[in-house]
Amino acid sequence: MEVFEAHERAGGGLRSEPLFDSEVVHDICAAVHPMAPVSPFLRTLGLEAHGVRLLHSPAAYAHPLAGGRAAVAWRDLEATCAELGRDGRRWRRLMLPLARRSGDVVDLMLSTQRTPPSPRALAVLAPRLPAHALRAGGGLRTEAARALLTGVAAHGIGPIPSPATAAVALLLGHLAHTTGRPVPEGGSGAVAAVMTARLERLGGRVHTGVRVDDLRDLPARRITMLDVSPRELARIAPLPPGYRRLLARYRYGPGAAKADFPVDGPIPWTDRRLAAAATVHLGGEHGTAAEIARAERETARGARTDRPYIILVDPAAADPSRAVRGRRPVWAYAHVPHGDTRDPVAMIRAAVETHAPGFGDTVLAERGLSAARLGAYNANYVGGDIACGTMSVWQTLARPVPRWNPYRTPLPGTWLCSSATPPGPSVHGMCGYHAATAALAELGR
């Protein structure tokens, strides 16, 4: 088993590195892992058995609002409802049935999307999806609850409202109150290290610093698993013209532009409850659902906005070991148009400063990666699209092409296993798991 990786280090979206000094470790891409406790693949990997603890901040995520206020999704559903005023009841009615049927909902969302949904998953999703697919914030009335839910929907990176972002909101929204949004102790690199060690124990080898330009250059093998974008697949594989034409129709979405800061203390949020959350969503001038929805729509159609949606992660809020003598890594990315070349540092600093005056004084250093540079860093993030392809309803089902077996390519023994296949982006390992299952079935294993 041989792995060829273009980067100097294995791990893809799971690399962690000391970026500015030798002590403070930053996650280069993924930092927070809501799917780790629920993904069948990551569960079988046995992270905790390998010494990788998944650590939680007291709040799963939070959202600053105008006037120094904030909305907080505590891990405890009742604590969350208690702070949402007249929307407390509605939040409970939305989330509790999803939490009770979480296993069924997760099974559906992490499936190949080729098996009929279980009636139990349908029973909780069908009455809830339409409201959120048609209106940002669904039937919620208070600004706090509407912003909380819209901030989660925006993880879907696309127009809000839409069926795809509504599904993301219901999935990640309810998981916040069940298995939470953990960070791996020490950083995401710990997960990559477990996977690499498992591969090597099984006799596999990772060759780093090797960008594959032509599949025909690779050593003889029975199975080829390609963790690449459809664009890269077309570049490196001798594909028949019909399949090549289908791949050319694959659509990429908006980009992410990321900033990293080592800071010399907790973020001075005006509403101190925000410090209880490792993940904070920011958007628009006042943090409202309407502003976030507008920014996401504009970004999706390629327009620049000065107040984009931003996800900020402060891993030390969950894992105190990430703060070294008071210095902690802060990571944030903004949604920007596809291929955008702007350095996001000033924009992100200004957005945080609005809700945490004095943040700038705590920043010890900074690094910005535009969407274009993120795309150059990892060929799977085409134009900075970290979802490796738009998550519309159609493209969720037809990733990368409309085929019953989406992992199979026309080349014998050659399978696609990146997040351009179902169930799509995020760190859950299920694209590879389903692709490997299909490949082994063909070999009769």
Ligand SMILES: Cc1cc2nc3c(=O)[nH]c(=O)nc-3n(C[C@H](O)[C@H](O)[C@H](O)COP(=O)(O)OP(=O)(O)OC[C@H]3O[C@@H](n4cnc5c(N)ncnc54)[C@H](O)[C@@H]3O)c2cc1C
């Ligand atoms: C800034 C950022 C923040 C994110 N935050 C989160 C988060 O907090 N939680 C979460 O769940 N997800 C997060 N994600 C998304 C997550 O990282 C991706 O969904 C996930 O990594 C996709 O997995 P993948 O296997 O498809 O691709 P990747 O993990 O990107 O791996 C693909 C690998 O293939 C290599 N490669 C590509 N083409 C070639 C070639 N021709 N030859 C050799 N090697 C090649 C690439 O270098 C890369 O290492 C984030 C992504 C980014 C960029």
